[in-house]
Amino acid sequence: MPKNKKPRGGRAAANFEPRYGAKKTSFHERHRTAPARDGARDERSTRADAGDRRSTAGYDRRPGSRSPGHRGYRPEEAESGAPKRRWTSQERAGRDEARGIRNRAESGRREAPHHRDDRGAQRPTGPGTYRDDRPRRDDRGAGRFDDRRNDRGAQQRQGFRDNDHRDGGRPRFDDRRTERPRFDRDDRPRRDDRGAGRFDDRRDDRGGQQRQGFRDDRPRRDDRDDRGRVNDRGTSRPERSYDADRARRAFDRDRTQRSFDGERERPRASTGGAYRTERPRREERPTRSDWNAKPKDAFTPGDDVVHERLEAQAVQAVEVEGVTFADLGLGSNITETLNNLGAQTPFPIQAASIPAVLEGRDVLARGRTGSGKTIAFGAPLVERVLQSQAGKRREFGRAPRAIILAPTRELALQIDRTIQPIARSVGLFTTQIYGGVPQGRQVGALKKGVDIVIGTPGRVEDLMNQGKLDLSDCRIAVLDEADHMCELGFVEPVQRILRRTADGSQKLLFSATLDREVAALVDEFLVEPAVFEVAGEDQESSTIEHRVLVIEHRDKADILTSLVDREGKTLVFARTRAYAEMLAEQFDDAGIPAVSLHGDLNQAKRTRNLEKLTSGRVNVLVATDVAARGIHVDDIDLVVQADAPDEYKTYLHRSGRTGRAGRSGRVVTLITRQRQRRMTELLDRAEIEAPFEQARLDDDVIEEIAGRLPSAAELTA
DNA sequence: AAAAAAT
Numbered sequence: 001m002p003k004n005k006k007p008r009g010g011r012a013a014a015n016f017e018p019r020y021g022a023k024k025t026s027f028h029e030r031h032r033t034a035p036a037r038d039g040a041r042d043e044r045s046t047r048a049d050a051g052d053r054r055s056t057a058g059y060d061r062r063p064g065s066r067s068p069g070h071r072g073y074r075p076e077e078a079e080s081g082a083p084k085r086r087w088t089s090q091e092r093a094g095r096d097e098a099r100g101i102r103n104r105a106e107s108g109r110r111e112a113p114h115h116r117d118d119r120g121a122q123r124p125t126g127p128g129t130y131r132d133d134r135p136r137r138d139d140r141g142a143g144r145f146d147d148r149r150n151d152r153g154a155q156q157r158q159g160f161r162d163n164d165h166r167d168g169g170r171p172r173f174d175d176r177r178t179e180r181p182r183f184d185r186d187d188r189p190r191r192d193d194r195g196a197g198r199f200d201d202r203r204d205d206r207g208g209q210q211r212q213g214f215r216d217d218r219p220r221r222d223d224r225d226d227r228g229r230v231n232d233r234g235t236s237r238p239e240r241s242y243d244a245d246r247a248r249r250a251f252d253r254d255r256t257q258r259s260f261d262g263e264r265e266r267p268r269a270s271t272g273g274a275y276r277t278e279r280p281r282r283e284e285r286p287t288r289s290d291w292n293a294k295p296k297d298a299f300t301p302g303d304d305v306v307h308e309r310l311e312a313q314a315v316q317a318v319e320v321e322g323v324t325f326a327d328l329g330l331g332s333n334i335t336e337t338l339n340n341l342g343a344q345t346p347f348p349i350q351a352a353s354i355p356a357v358l359e360g361r362d363v364l365a366r367g368r369t370g371s372g373k374t375i376a377f378g379a380p381l382v383e384r385v386l387q388s389q390a391g392k393r394r395e396f397g398r399a400p401r402a403i404i405l406a407p408t409r410e411l412a413l414q415i416d417r418t419i420q421p422i423a424r425s426v427g428l429f430t431t432q433i434y435g436g437v438p439q440g441r442q443v444g445a446l447k448k449g450v451d452i453v454i455g456t457p458g459r460v461e462d463l464m465n466q467g468k469l470d471l472s473d474c475r476i477a478v479l480d481e482a483d484h485m486c487e488l489g490f491v492e493p494v495q496r497i498l499r500r501t502a503d504g505s506q507k508l509l510f511s512a513t514l515d516r517e518v519a520a521l522v523d524e525f526l527v528e529p530a531v532f533e534v535a536g537e538d539q540e541s542s543t544i545e546h547r548v549l550v551i552e553h554r555d556k557a558d559i560l561t562s563l564v565d566r567e568g569k570t571l572v573f574a575r576t577r578a579y580a581e582m583l584a585e586q587f588d589d590a591g592i593p594a595v596s597l598h599g600d601l602n603q604a605k606r607t608r609n610l611e612k613l614t615s616g617r618v619n620v621l622v623a624t625d626v627a628a629r630g631i632h633v634d635d636i637d638l639v640v641q642a643d644a645p646d647e648y649k650t651y652l653h654r655s656g657r658t659g660r661a662g663r664s665g666r667v668v669t670l671i672t673r674q675r676q677r678r679m680t681e682l683l684d685r686a687e688i689e690a691p692f693e694q695a696r697l698d699d700d701v702i703e704e705i706a707g708r709l710p711s712a713a714e715l716t717a
Numbered sequence: 718a719a720a721a722a723a724t
Contacts, residue, residue, distance in 0.1 A: 457722090487720090624719060626720065
């Protein structure tokens with residue numbers, strides 16, 4: 001029902017006093033209806049309006065209907081009250097469901113709709129008890145993150161050594177695009193899986209699996225590819241003329257700008273050559289005469305091999321020994337701050353990307369979150385902003401010079417906690433721009449003037465559109481978790497934001513699983529990017545132990561409780577918010593303090609719950625994939641996947657929450673028999689070796705994983 | 718399915 005059809009005002013209001021879904025009434029509305037009521041009742045009713053209208057509506061006209069302790073107790077309701085107090089179908093459903101749950105025993109007595117009841121109806125069914133009206137867990141204790149910076153720095157750096165991602169050694173980028181003149185750009189058709197693993201001489205076979213997996217995971221892309229190929233041959237060009245035009249315009253502008261952008265001093269042929277492939281690629285592709293008609297210099301040689309050169313650009317840890325941050329070109333204030341953050345000497349990804357960023361180049365880098373990646377882009381970003389402002393006064397209300405985008409609010413917060421001290425050490429200001437909190441403070445900061453914005457796409461775009469955030473002077477844009485930011489739903493806001501940054505702005509794309517998914521952005525926004533990754537970040541050198549438990553679905557709830565009933569910090573991943581919430585309550589009911597983290601919680605609670613795990617006030621956090629990427633909590637020694645992920649990348653990111661800082665970590669994934677095949681394929685794609693074990697509730701495996709029994713290895717040792 | 722704006 002459209003809102004404006006709601007009965008309102010005058011007689012209508014008098015007859016329908018408990019209005020459907022009308023939770024709030026304005027002062028004016030209430031007083032417009034006043035004449036239709038009798039005085040005394042009106043006064044009460046108005047007071048009631050200020051509270052929960054629905055819970056009192058319709059009851060107040062009969063004396064004695066609100067006797068204490070019997071809220072909603074109304075024996076006469078059936079005769080006189082019912083016609084006026086209609087329930088929405090949702091309420092009715094909730095009531096019926098609730099009655100069912102209570103075996104109808106109490107249905108006569110408790111008729112008032114409890115709001116929680118209808119939630120119960122929607123909750124996922126699962127083993128284990130689940131009571132809706134039970135008082136919620138205690139959420140007292142506001143969490144603050146602030147003072148952990150120093151620790152974090154150190155841990156981040158150490159974490160560098162562990163293996164966030166499996167695909168570390170493999171170039172995933174498709175170079176196909178490079179054969180196409182940039183003017184003829186359609187982002188989509190370029191992506192093609194073929195050859196994804198081809199350059200991986202170590203595992204040809206793997207490559208094959210990977211490619212397949214790539215398709216399986218993303219049918220959407222396949223569609224595009226298929227369509228794209230058709231388009232490439234010019235048969236259905238008009239189909240996407242709109243997109244193509246838009247992209248082309250943006251591109252052309254960008255391109256022109258950059259070609260003559262002396263200030264950026266982009267290395268062209270010379271450095272580009274360093275990233276050039278020696279062997280011709282794409283032999284499986286037919287020649288496109290229409291493309292060849294384009295001028296050769298429409299695209300640079302460096303472009304066509306960025307992706308392929310990934311592996312060759314892998315930075316070896318040895319190569320950076322003895323190098324200091326100062327050597328890389330960072331100023332003394334920044335260097336000192338990095339030291340205070342626990343970063344004495346650069347790690348490979350930093351050693352590689354810092355000079356490139358300082359040169360003004362666009363950069364693509366793979367490096368796990370919390371591995372020094374934040375510093376890898378953050379420190380040179382601060383340095384560059386500083387240089388670009390050298391000699392200038394920092395004006396009140398100046399527009400930001402750099403923006404960093406992250407996929408979740410928690411990650412944006414975390415990035416700011418690392419970058420803010422670096423920025424402040426040279427007198428620059430950062431601010432967080434993300435949703436779920438009032439705009440006031442953020443806008444206030446922008447008004448005063450901020451140099452570096454760190455945020456999530458939604459609020460950034462919101463403020464942009466409100467005219468409160470001006471990115472036109474933004475010379476550097478960073479995408480953290482760039483591949484994720486290129487997924488459906490994210491990529492469009494991100495593109496719109498990037499388009500509003502200064503012409504020719506420098507782009508930095510970072511992720512632990514950087515793959516061809518970023519091609520759309522790379523094609524539009526990056527110019528001769530330098531591509532880096534860290535050698536040796538593979539699963540063989542990982543400190544993470546992976547296991548898969550094949551279980552009966554009916555045992556799942558109890559097995560989960562059993563797994564989580566342990567000493568160390570445990571992070572449980574669930575696929576949906578509702579299930580995450582349910583599991584947290586289930587654990588709590590079982591006497592294991594647990595909190596949840598997902599998008600149904602308000603931001604205060606999200607922040608607080610995460611902090612509870614960080615601080616150790618609870619040991620169990622049940623989260624959706626909101627926590628899969630970037631979230632850095634020390635000492636998580638067990639990751640439980642209550643639901644198996646659908647994508648290998650998700651598996652890698654989730655499991656990367658443990659095994660940090662060289663510590664050991666365990667990842668256990670619960671699946672049912674039917675899922676074994678899919679799981680095998682996923683693990684293949686991720687190049688993870690994990691034994692599958694049948695497990696029942698009281699099996700030793702579970703005790704062992706939870707750490708209540710020594711493992712076989714520990715026994716023999 | 719989740720995330721990312723608020724209403």
